[in-house]
Amino acid sequence: MKLIHTITELREYLATARKAGKSIGLAPTMGALHAGHLSLVDALAAKIPENSEIVVSIFVNPLQFNDPKDFERYPNTLQSDLDALAGTAATVVFAPSPEEIYPEGELTVLITSTGPVAFEGLHRPGHFAGMLTVVAKLFNIVQPDYVAFGQKDAQQLFLVRSMVRDLNIPLEIVVVPTMREADGLAMSSRNRFLDPENRADALALSAALQVAAKEDGVDAALAVATGILDKAGVALDYFALVDPDTFQEVSGDYHGKVLAIVAANVGPVRLIDNLLFELTTDD
Ligand code: PAF
Secondary structure, X not given: OEEEOOHHHHHHHHHXXXXXXXXXXXXXXXXXXXXXHHHHHHHHHHHOOOOOEEEEEEOOOHHHOOOHHHHHHOOOOHHHHHHHHHOOOOOEEEOOOHHHHOOOOOOOOOOOOOOOOOOHHHHOOOHHHXXXXXXXXXXXXXXXXXXXXXXXXXXXXXXXXXXXHHOOOOOEEEEEOOOEOOOOOEOOHHHHHOOHHHHHHHHHHHHHHHHHOOOEOHHHHHHHHHHHHHXXXXXXXXXXXXXXXXXXXXXXXXXXXXXEEEEXXXXXXXXXXXXXXXXXXXX
16 A cells, blocks of 8 residues: 555546546545544445556545634554555555645635535534545545545535535545444544543434434424433534435425434533434324
8 A cells, every 4th residue: 555645646546546447436535544444445346347546535624624723633543544454445545735735725615605504514614615625635636546435424415415526526426324333423623631521421323313203203203312312411513304415404294205404412522423314294
């Protein structure tokens, strides 16, 4: 596995690979890798021809942190990330510096045409502009045939899919299911900051999603889920049911496929989770 820090070196390396007829896969990450990230690499390896190049980018993108304290304490664990990737199908790790990615500061950023985006967009102003900008840059730098994104960041996935469609970016997105701990907690690089009490409370997020999926009707699903979250004492940002194709909130007697999404602060840690299920009506 090759470790590359500069865009020039990466482009030269990948140009040679492309000339040799290899396909290129990309798993974009911010490091602090856990089994969920490794499953992105596995999903790419399963999808693309053997002997392809699988690039894992590790870049803690300052542009997508709305809270500077969150950025400062985001784990920076390059050596253990390299160790974790050593046993996978990754062939290249691209770990650029902030100056390599943003040499001129931030003159151009990508925003959505609909203005402010709900949910994460409202709770983390600027987050999605920063995320889309760095993802577009990584797509242009790597020019992958396939790119893997986790279902865990459902709204990120929705916006990246929209960007790929709207800007005619020639690649295929491989969607990777959320990896969970044995007790249901969605894996996240932020889980390491949960103390034992917060760790127990954090289970309310996945529990709320699970119980909502068993209810008939939007109102019943919302009531039972928010009841669980209230009882756990987590500071809820939102629990909502959205149409997975549009990310618009559903209400009333809506039935069919829904994505339940939740975000809450559990002690000092902000967590998100989601679950896709079929909602039936209550009549
Ligand atoms: O999901 C993440 O880790 C980040 O948002 C991403 C896609 C690597 C962009 O910085």
